Amino acid sequence: MGPLAVNDIISPNTNFFLAFVIGIGFGFVLEQSGFSSSRKLAGLFYGYDMVVLKVFFTGGVTAMLGLLFFSLFGWVDLNLVYVNPTFLTSAIVGGLIMGAGFIMGGFCPGTSFCGAAIGKLDAMIFILGLFIGVYFFAFGYPMFETLYKSAPMSSPKISTMLNLSDGVFAFILVVVALGMFYLAEWVEKKFPREEY
Amino acid sequence: MKPLHYLTLILMILALIIALVPQNTTRPYKLTALQMLTEIRAGTQFVSPDEVADKIVKKDPSIQMIDVRNPREFDMFSLPGAINIPLQDILSETNFDLLNQGTKMNIFYSNGSTEANEAWLLTRQLGYQNNYVLQGGLNYWMETILNPMPPGNVISNDEIARYDFRKAASMAMGGGNISAIAPSAAAPAGTPKPGVVPVQKKKKASGGC
Amino acid sequence: MNQPKKSRYLNPYIGGVLLGLVLLAANFISGRGLGASGAIKSVVVATTQTVAPKYAARTKYFQEYHEEHSGPPLKNWLVFQMLGVIVGGFASGAFAGRLKFKVEHSPEITSRRRLVFALLGGIFFGVGSQLGRGCTSGSALSGIAVISFGGIITMMAIFGGAYALAWFFRKNWI
Numbered sequence: 001m002g003p004l005a006v007n008d009i010i011s012p013n014t015n016f017f018l019a020f021v022i023g024i025g026f027g028f029v030l031e032q033s034g035f036s037s038s039r040k041l042a043g044l045f046y047g048y049d050m051v052v053l054k055v056f057f058t059g060g061v062t063a064m065l066g067l068l069f070f071s072l073f074g075w076v077d078l079n080l081v082y083v084n085p086t087f088l089t090s091a092i093v094g095g096l097i098m099g100a101g102f103i104m105g106g107f108c109p110g111t112s113f114c115g116a117a118i119g120k121l122d123a124m125i126f127i128l129g130l131f132i133g134v135y136f137f138a139f140g141y142p143m144f145e146t147l148y149k150s151a152p153m154s155s156p157k158i159s160t161m162l163n164l165s166d167g168v169f170a171f172i173l174v175v176v177a178l179g180m181f182y183l184a185e186w187v188e189k190k191f192p193r194e195e196y
Numbered sequence: 197m198k199p200l201h202y203l204t205l206i207l208m209i210l211a212l213i214i215a216l217v218p219q220n221t222t223r224p225y226k227l228t229a230l231q232m233l234t235e236i237r238a239g240t241q242f243v244s245p246d247e248v249a250d251k252i253v254k255k256d257p258s259i260q261m262i263d264v265r266n267p268r269e270f271d272m273f274s275l276p277g278a279i280n281i282p283l284q285d286i287l288s289e290t291n292f293d294l295l296n297q298g299t300k301m302n303i304f305y306s307n308g309s310t311e312a313n314e315a316w317l318l319t320r321q322l323g324y325q326n327n328y329v330l331q332g333g334l335n336y337w338m339e340t341i342l343n344p345m346p347p348g349n350v351i352s353n354d355e356i357a358r359y360d361f362r363k364a365a366s367m368a369m370g371g372g373n374i375s376a377i378a379p380s381a382a383a384p385a386g387t388p389k390p391g392v393v394p395v396q397k398k399k400k401a402s403g404g405c
Numbered sequence: 406m407n408q409p410k411k412s413r414y415l416n417p418y419i420g421g422v423l424l425g426l427v428l429l430a431a432n433f434i435s436g437r438g439l440g441a442s443g444a445i446k447s448v449v450v451a452t453t454q455t456v457a458p459k460y461a462a463r464t465k466y467f468q469e470y471h472e473e474h475s476g477p478p479l480k481n482w483l484v485f486q487m488l489g490v491i492v493g494g495f496a497s498g499a500f501a502g503r504l505k506f507k508v509e510h511s512p513e514i515t516s517r518r519r520l521v522f523a524l525l526g527g528i529f530f531g532v533g534s535q536l537g538r539g540c541t542s543g544s545a546l547s548g549i550a551v552i553s554f555g556g557i558i559t560m561m562a563i564f565g566g567a568y569a570l571a572w573f574f575r576k577n578w579i
Contacts, residue, residue: 002432002433002434002436003432003433003434003435003436003437004433004434004435004436005434005435005436006435006436010434015434015435015482016480016482016485017485018434018435019431019435019482019483019485019486019489020485020486020488020489020492021489022427022430022431022434022435022439022486022489023485023486023487023488023489023490023491023492023493024489024490024492024493024496025423025427025430025489025493026424026427026439026486026489026490026493026542027489027490027491027492027493027494027495027496027497028493028494028496028497029415029420029423029424029427029493029497030424030490030493030494031493031494031497031498031501031503032414032415032420032423032497032501033414033415033417033420033421033424034413034414034415036494036498036503037509038509038523039509039510039511039578040414042577042578043578044564044567045567045568045571045578046571046575046578046579048579050417051414051417054417054418054421055417055420055421055424056421056424056541056545056546057421057549058203058417058418058420058421058422058424058425059421059422059423059424059425059427059428059546060425060428060545060546060549060550061207061425061549062207062421062422062424062425062426062428062429063425063426063428063429063432063549063550064549064550064551064552065207065210065211065214066425066426066429067429067432067433067550067551068214069210069214070429070433071219072214072217072219075433076432076433078551079289079292080436081432081436081437081551082436082437082438082551083548083551083553083556084538084539084543084544084547084548084553084555084556085538085555086553086554086555086558087538087555088555088558090536090537090538091536091537091538091544091555091558091559091562092558092559092562093536093537093562094532094533094534094535094536094537094538094559094562095533095537095558095559095560095561095562095563095565095566096533096562096563096565096566097529097530097532097533097536097537097566098529098530098533098534098537098540098541098559098562098563098566099533099562099563099564099565099566099567099568099569099570100526100529100533100566100567100570101525101526101527101528101529101530101531101532101533102526102530102541102563102566102567103526103566103567103570103571103574104522104523104525104526104529104570104574104577105522105523105524105525105526105527105529105530106522106523106526106577106578107523107526107527107530108441108530108540108541108542108563109441109442109445109530109534109540109541109542110439110440110441110490110540110541110542111541112527113441113487113490113491113494114490114493114494115494116491116494117490117491117492117493117494117495117498118494118495118497118498118503118504118505119498119504119505119506119507120507120508120509121506121507121508121520122508122509122510122519122520122523123523125520125523125524125527126523126524126526126527126530127445127527128524128527129523129524129525129526129527129528129529129530129531130442130445130527130528130530130531130534131445131448131449131527131531132524132527132528132531133527133528133529133530133531133532133533133534133535134442134445134446134449134531134532134534134535135449135453135531136528136531136532137466137531137532137535137536138449138450138453138464138466138467138535139464139466141464141465141466142465144535144536145465147536148535148536153554153555154290155553155555156553156554156555157551157552157553157554158552158553158554158557159552161554165215165218165219166214166219166552167214167215167216167217167219168215169552170211170214170215170552171211171212171214171215173549173552174207174208174210174211175208175211177207178203178204178207178208181200181203181204181418182200185200199416199418199419200418202418203418203421203422
């Protein structure tokens, strides 16, 4: 049955409309969880507010379990769900640069749009920076291309690489995530600070 | 702390279930038996050797020859530009993107046409498009393309043209010029022309954040 | 802060489950995860093609974009989704009474310093998201949902990088 758009159950235009609706849900949840505040987001790195970790991993794990159950019931064909291709070096270097951007700017792209939507000027400036960064990458692409395309690995799943079934890996990830949540609660008690 | 406890309970139960239940790896067949029967009877999957040779000689970038024999046979002889996907690997995850795509015309071949046709049957049932079968396989290819027979007594312009083309194709592909004992006029009759690559939309959602 | 103070925000675990359901819906409906930086990429491609079509036509980055994507760059799933994010964020802020123009920063630093760092952070994130083929949402979050190796590697690199540098920027936040 699913994914609906890939199996032509809904038309491309409906798909775009639903993208908009999904976006509304995404933006609403992010803002309600406090992701529009850069100081709240940055709290993750100083231990005073672990909301990013909690929301992020609860979201990831929920969607992962949901997809596995959908696949089990035959509602969605996981082979047709897009998996980002892996280019190992590029993924690590890009991730580290994003980490630097995160700690300096206090946002990530998704949350900056949320912040900008409720009038945070720093979020708007961050978005401006994002555009400059992407333009820079586009115009300087020859400089980045070797790195960008090094160590291609197609689109592997971690479970396949570890020789585990998706379900067993999901279980391990859930245990790890829950462990982090309890740790996060403990850390927040240790570094108490008024909510921003 | 309350919601975390609920979350722990629910997630652990769900994760345990999903870890213990065997994975659903079946790929649903997209075509019904009746649809398959219609397609098999129509025989639209077959492409004649002449047409394939023409495309190979012209180095047509829109075709991809796929050898479904075992790697040993593939190493001994294969058609120009062919890749090897042994029949037992046809359902393998790694070949998914190659077989289910909308840009090229995949042409399966084996020694006869049986294995190639089996490969086509499997992929077609999964709903993949743009896969075809080389009619008669390599055996027939040898007879018609690599060692073409001069036309017999009844000579039509058509046949001469075809012979000339086959000779040329044979030379282009380094075939010998040994006269073979070919069955006369064994040319397949009444096969519908395989269509050009049907424009098919992307089967995977495009991504790229 | 010893007495538990009622948060102005949704409980993070409830928020997380809702986020997961949105992500699940995206995967079920459209066969893909959420994302943000991809929309920026589309806008960058679209503007460059409008302003300097000749340059775009002969530059590799833009050529490769068109090999991977069909149709006009702005008619893109992520662009529609990001428009939704702005609307959703605004609606949520309006409900909660959080609509206000302001620069949020630690009392230790000036607004100006905050804005300079926001700009720098944006530039870094922009470049990084291109190299990482997706940002925190597109690569990391959506990657977890489909158990993607690359997504989880990128996620660890993002958080690892940020933790490694956290000490140097502590004054901006604490």
